[in-house]
Amino acid sequence: MAKKPTVRLGTTFYYAIADSRPKWKVTRKVAKNAWEAQCQDSEDYGGTVKLFSTKEIQASKGMDDFWSDHQRKHEDFYSTLTVGDTVHYYDGKDHYVECEVVVQDEGEYAGKKALKQVAIKGNGWRDWQLPHRLADGTIRCDFNVEGVMKGKVFKPNASCILEWPQFGFKEIDAKKVAKMPRISLDVPPVTKKQEEVKKTLESLHVMSEGIEAARRKIFDENEDPEGIRQILLMNLKNEIRILEELQKS
Numbered sequence: 678m679a680k681k682p683t684v685r686l687g688t689t690f691y692y693a694i695a696d697s698r699p700k701w702k703v704t705r706k707v708a709k710n711a712w713e714a715q716c717q718d719s720e721d722y723g724g725t726v727k728l729f730s731t732k733e734i735q736a737s738k739g740m741d742d743f744w745s746d747h748q749r750k751h752e753d754f755y756s757t758l759t760v761g762d763t764v765h766y767y768d769g770k771d772h773y774v775e776c777e778v779v780v781q782d783e784g785e786y787a788g789k790k791a792l793k794q795v796a797i798k799g800n801g802w803r804d805w806q807l808p809h810r811l812a813d814g815t816i817r818c819d820f821n822v823e824g825v826m827k828g829k830v831f832k833p834n835a836s837c838i839l840e841w842p843q844f845g846f847k848e849i850d851a852k853k854v855a856k857m858p859r860i861s862l863d864v865p866p867v868t869k870k871q872e873e874v875k876k877t878l879e880s881l882h883v884m885s886e887g888i889e890a891a892r893r894k895i896f897d898e899n900e901d902p903e904g905i906r907q908i909l910l911m912n913l914k915n916e917i918r919i920l921e922e923l924q925k926s
Contacts, residue, residue: 682738684712690737692729694722701727703734747836750843754835755790764792765839765854766821767846771801773839773854774821781830791832794824796859808864813878814871816864826862887912 682688688703692714699719703712710731716722758764758778766774776792806819808826824831835841839851891909 681735682742684731684734688734688738689717690714690734691741692727692733692737694719694725694727697722699723701729703729751835754838754841755832758790760790763795763855765798765851766792766794766833767837767839767844767849768821769801771799772821773798773857774825775859779830784830786830786832789832791830793828793830794821795828797822797825797862798854798857798859802860807860808862810865810867810871812871813875814867815875818862822862884913 684703686703686706690701691698692701694716697719699722700717701714702717703714704726705713707713707728712729712731712734714727714729714734716725716727719725760778760780762778764776764778766776768774774794775796775798777795778790779793780790781787802819802822805817806822808816808818808822811817818826823829836843836845838844839849839854844851887909891906
């Protein structure tokens with residue numbers, strides 16, 4: 678069992694107040710197991726004085742120590758990786774993302790080891806998560822699937838990596854996942870109907886923008902409604918002509 682931290686004058690800790698978690702400093706012992714502390718580094722609450730029990734301060738420091746230790750283990754794990762290694766990110770429910778260990782020359786992780794998303798594996802992926810086209814041909818897919826398609830580089834917590842020695846889901850065998858086939862992310866080609874829908878939506882967008890621009894000119898700029906109507910009718914007729922030609926094609 679971990680030793681509880683000692684509380685004395687000058688002890689600092691973090692504790693929530695309203696919507697923030699600023700640093701506090703023990704400034705006075707009020708009674709046995711009761712301390713007065715002052716908020717130190719908050720723009721909104723700096724100088725605020727509050728009473729704390731010894732248990733509250735110890736619990737706060739214990740939580741901070743836990744997360745600090747967790748972060749240290751996270752960084753230690755990444756330090757053991759070699760550029761070019763393959764590891765697997767666990768996305769939950771039989772979703773795995775194969776990753777390559779890389780070091781970038783620039784960007785958020787410049788000079789640091791991070792993971793480049795390479796492929797997805799597992800039997801949990803649904804059709805709507807894989808690359809597919811909407812009615813207008815727009816490609817949609819799951820966040821991590823998109824990351825693979827774009828070769829996204831990220832640095833997830835070590836606790837989400839199957840190869841981490843302390844990975845929590847012991848029933849998942851990293852070696853078996855490594856042998857799983859990669860799932861194809863090929864995108865189906867755009868159909869003629871999808872192209873037609875896209876052009877139709879573009880025309881509708883142009884018309885809606887024209888209507889909104891006309892509304893602003895009448896109500897916000899006090900322009901002559903009749904002149905605006907004529908311009909709007911010309912724009913609408915032009916877009917209707919485009920739609921009619923599209924229908925004939």
